[in-house]
Amino acid sequence: GIQVEQSPPDLILQEGANSTLRCNFSDSVNNLQWFHQNPWGQLINLFYIPSGTKQNGRLSATTVATERYSLLYISSSQTTDSGVYFCAVMNTDKLIFGTGTRLQVFP
Amino acid sequence: DTGVSQDPRHKITKRGQNVTFRCDPISEHNRLYWYRQTLGQGPEFLTYFQNEAQLEKSRLLSDRFSAERPKGSFSTLEIQRTEQGDSAMYLCASTGLITEAFFGQGTRLTVV
Numbered sequence: 463g464i465q466v467e468q469s470p471p472d473l474i475l476q477e478g479a480n481s482t483l484r485c486n487f488s489d490s491v492n493n494l495q496w497f498h499q500n501p502w503g504q505l506i507n508l509f510y511i512p513s514g515t516k517q518n519g520r521l522s523a524t525t526v527a528t529e530r531y532s533l534l535y536i537s538s539s540q541t542t543d544s545g546v547y548f549c550a551v552m553n554t555d556k557l558i559f560g561t562g563t564r565l566q567v568f569p
Numbered sequence: 570d571t572g573v574s575q576d577p578r579h580k581i582t583k584r585g586q587n588v589t590f591r592c593d594p595i596s597e598h599n600r601l602y603w604y605r606q607t608l609g610q611g612p613e614f615l616t617y618f619q620n621e622a623q624l625e626k627s628r629l630l631s632d633r634f635s636a637e638r639p640k641g642s643f644s645t646l647e648i649q650r651t652e653q654g655d656s657a658m659y660l661c662a663s664t665g666l667i668t669e670a671f672f673g674q675g676t677r678l679t680v681v
Contacts (some may be wrong), residue, residue, distance in 0.1 A: 493668045493669070495669065502674065507669070507670075507671060507672075510667075550611075552668055556602065556614045557602070557612075557662070557670055558614065559613075
């Protein structure tokens with residue numbers, strides 16, 4: 463089946479710093495989503511981005527489907543950005559998740 | 570619409586007992602998914618329904634697990650004879666015509 467790899471696995475930042483999270487996938491996909499998992503375990507939708515670039519406030523994402531990767535950019539990070547970020551792809555009928563990037567933002 | 574709803578939020582059970590979880594999807598969504606997440610891992614696919622039809626089950630879903638979606642609306646996931654290894658977060662998601670998935674808050678199961 464399709465493989466999804468995320469990097470880095472862990473990221474520690476000071477408040478105000480920028481960061482880039484990467485998601486590589488091994489096959490063509492018809493859906494790609496980025497999620498933020500909050501401390502209570504709920505997956506919060508950030509982007510639905512099978513291709514192209516989207517922006518939402520301090521966050522933006524780019525998916526280059528032909529090269530099988532997606533990037534999530536976080537600018538001017540805040541402590542509330544802390545948590546685990548997941549990339550998930552769909553190439554049949556189900557989402558396959560990566561192992562996540564754990565982000566810690568310190569004041 | 571209040572989004573995907575799961576009940577209960579937390580469940581503690583003794584090994585060997587049966588448990589049942591419920592998921593109410595977004596009302597116009599025809600696909601419903603169940604995932605399991607253990608500590609430090611990403612969610613793993615268990616099974617999904619299109620309307621009332623169960624279309625795929627993961628090899629992770631042992632004989633002790635059964636899921637239903639009898640009227641194509643809410644779904645239940647039952648685990649029989651629970652084991653300590655079943656302790657995990659159980660997540661439900663739904664999708665509609667656009668395949669963007671929305672997740673519920675999850676049910677955290679602890680088997681003691």
